[in-house]
Amino acid sequence: MKLRADIAKLYREIHSWVGVVAGLFLFIAFYAGAISMFEPALEIWLTPHVTLPPAVSLDRTPELMEKVFAAHPESRKAYTIVVSPDPDHPARMVWPLTASHHGHGSQSVVMAALDTQGSVITTQHRPSSVAQVIDVLHQQMGLPLPHEIAMIVMGFIVLGYAVALVSGTLVFLPALARAIFAVRLEGSVRRKWLDLHNLLGFCSLPFHIVMALTSVVFAFHDVIFTVQAEFLSHEQGEVHGGRRDERAMGSHQQTMHSASENRVLAPAEIVTILRREAPGFTPDTLEYSHRAGAPLMLRIAGHDPAHVMRGPNSGFTAMDPYTGRLLWRDYLPGYQSAGFGALTSFFALHFGSYGGAPIRWAYLVLGFAGAFLFYTGNRLWIAVRRRKEKATGIETETRGTLFLSRLTTGCCLGCMTGIAALLGGALLAPLTLGGSQAQFLYHGVFWAMLLVALAAPWGTKLALWLATCVHGALAVVVLYKGGQSDVTNWSVAAIALVLTLWLFSLTRQADMSHSATAR
Amino acid sequence: MKESPLTNKGWALKTLAGLIPGAALSLGVMVLLGHVCGSTGNPMTLSAQWLMWLAALVWVVCLNVCLLFRTGLGAWLCFGWLACLVWLINTLMSGFNAAGGS
Helix, strand or coil: CCCCHHHHHHHHHHHHHHHHHHHHHHHHHHHHHHHHCCHHHHHHHHCCCCCCCCCCCCCCHHHHHHHHHHHCHHHHHEEEEECCCECCECCCEEEECCCCCCCCCCCCEEEEEECCCCCEEEEEECCCCHHHHHHHHHHHCCCCCCHHHHHHHHHHHHHHHHHHHHHHHHHHHHHHHHHCCCCCCCCCHHHHHHHHHHHHHHHCHHHHHHHHHHHHHHHHHHHHHHHHHHHHCCCCCCCCCCCHHHHHHHHHHHCCCCCCCCCCCCHHHHHHHHHHHCCCCEEEEEEEECCCCCCCEEEEEEECCCCCCCCCCCEEEEECCCCCCEEECCCCCCCCCHHHHHHHHHHHHHHCCCCCHHHHHHHHHHHHHHHHHHHHHHHHHHHHHHHHHHHCCCCCCCHHHHHHHHHHHHHHHHHHHHHHHHHHHHHHCCCCCCHHHHHHHHHHHHHHHHHHHHHCCCHHHHHHHHHHHHHHHHHHHHHHHCCCCCHHHHHHHHHHHHHHHHHHHHHHHHHHHHHHHHC | CCCCCCCCCCHHHHHHHHHHHHHHHHHHHHHHHHHHHCCCCCCCCHHHHHHHHHHHHHHHHHHHHHHHCCCHHHHHHHHHHHHHHHHHHHHHHHHHHHHHHC
16 A cells, blocks of 8 residues: 555644644543543442342332332432342432432432331432542543533544544554564664554554544534434424433333323333343343323333443333333344444444453553553654754754653643542542542642643653652552452552552653763 | 645645534535435434434544645635535425425
């Protein structure tokens, strides 16, 4: 494959400039995204366990529901039945603590159980917000802006990412075929970064294509659907207002239940029907919602390890809670049409919600590798500029090169250290670190590290030492606070230790290069 | 006559051409195909979701192609003309649909 010389040069320039502008945002997105692969596990790990009497059996759940409805009438509006309670989700029935909850992540809930005398016992469950804050950092690329604005800004950065991806592939593909695994760690700095960048980029190319296109969709889907609604909708008002899946469920149900004289099926009956209608699909939660004047609606979230899932952790279906008829199979794993199945696979490829734990670990590695790809890209850009500057006879670095070099170090270390501080903070003070405090802690650490790195020639080295210490402290805190047989605990401790050692080796390298330049 | 090599001169105008008329073009193509396949624009339907992905893909392609124009003005004229054409067809098609439906 041969690209015209002028087009290759043009795309090479575009790749460099777009990459350098978008690279640092993408570093944050990939680093936080890699950690978000284990958001539910982290949330459980960081949330203090609640004690409740053992959950009632599924057959006795109607009794629990009746007693809860009598004692807490507000729960009728929206409540969830947990199909298989476990130590991490100990209650059979939960309902939201407050009505307002938007976006991803768990919300604070009231959990209910029956004691030995058959009386209702409730307790509040407030999940740690730290895992969710890391997810938001991923979605917003660390931009401290209101969510809607941040998502649009993120969209434009991702468009740049897509351009950098296409241009990078076009420019480097012909050369890659010759020298893909030739990583020359000895010799010039520029060549080392170039080889590492090419190898990482080539090996994770399909992953990056999926991430770029899905992220453009995540950023702009509301705008695009608004245009569709405006120009394609023949029934005005059809697509406005309410959550989409609720609209789909409502449109099916309203025609069937003008009067809700029928008996609502018991959860055990629903699970039996699901087993018959959708074998292989394991229901996790039965989510009921009851709006004034509308029939009761039931959305079922569950999983099927053999199929891709629409959400990060679940697939969904809707059932008529009076007749047990499945109303909507478009997002039901294993029972989707080919078209919806293909669309679901795009989402699953972004979320890594297929193949279970091995894929999640693979995505963690790919996410970290992606972050490192952007870091190597920036380092390469700096090395090339330094070489050009030396060739033109400039002895010291120009202000621009120096600024970008320090910015790259500060931004990457700031993101890593901020997240480490969040995890450590959540372990040390689980009850005081709410959502806004967690945001404040992350951004405080991030901007402090950035300022330190930008401040002076010794700033980079100080930032490296600080990052090493914080990661080391995180490892100690995890080992000290944990020590249980929790896999998450040991995984976080191991990753924190590896990062500590890696950062420590970087500080040594920085020391050596500093003394070499001093001589 | 040998053409002069392509350069990144006027990159800002070219990029804006990919962003603005490029967006109009990709949304226009989406609506056009929506008319052709009879999509209702309801986000829960299969056609609407595929069309949404298509619009994103076309926009990304526009952004990659816009830099291959010789001048920024050329990029604006090309994408702008195509976008106008597509939206003109869309207007005509929705007019026909409305006339057919009434």
